[in-house]
Amino acid sequence: MMKTFLMLHGINHNMFGKRDPVQYGTATLDDINAQLQALGRELGVEVESYQTNSEGDMCLRIHQAFVDNVDGVLINAGAWTHYSYGIRDALAILTVPVVEIHMSNIHAREGFRHKSVFAEIVKGQICGFGIDSYSLGLRATVSAAG
Template identity: 45%
Template sequence: MADTVFVLNGPNLNLLGLREPEIYGHDTLDDIAGRLEDQARTLGLVIDMRQSNHEGHLVDWLHEANAAGARAVLLNAGAFTHTSLALYDAIKAITVPVIEVHLSNPHRREEFRHRSFVGQAAKGTIAGFGALSYALALDAAAKL
């Protein structure tokens, strides 16, 4: 699975396109997945895109990506970004590189969003470019 990139999405991202489009845009997660699949084919990669509103699923999927020998993980942990020591620990425990992804720029938002446990453990962060953040992160993963 060295050519597989896991794309993991956390809470409320199933509501993309409906939830606060002035912040998160009008694209749905399915729209983003379709574009990423096309981009991945061009890069010689395969994506495994998942979403859960449950923290433990994200932890399990990080472990799975590592066990499978994935090339990278793109992780948009949603609100868990700012609260989850479990995700921090899971990222630190695996060797597969994790790229933190955000549609918005958390540093231009509420103060509580300025701290990222995910970002403290991740290889890098791409944020603030809307749905393009995912494409930029996939390009970065292809070059790792």
């Protein structure tokens, strides 16, 4: 059976390609998802992508990932990274590898972005490599899942 990985895109990510190209480049969310799909095929895994601007909906999707028994989760929660204990607690329910992704280097930006409330519960963080952060994240998550 093919392993399944879930890519969770957070708040405002539907605006990639239009929003702050200095930090986030010009790739759209569709571009990112297509890149992940292609890499997934290369790695022999299935990648499902989900984006929402609703914190509650993100928690519900994480709960569903637990029920569905996915093999790993990648998350770029955007600004929620820095304050959403609700999403953190939902992620903590998971028993599979979770990798946090950011296109920009959150440690080189505004002070409030330096802290991730997810850091203590994720397998690792990948940040600062633009759209390549997603490919690096998928490779890391697949590797961690064995």
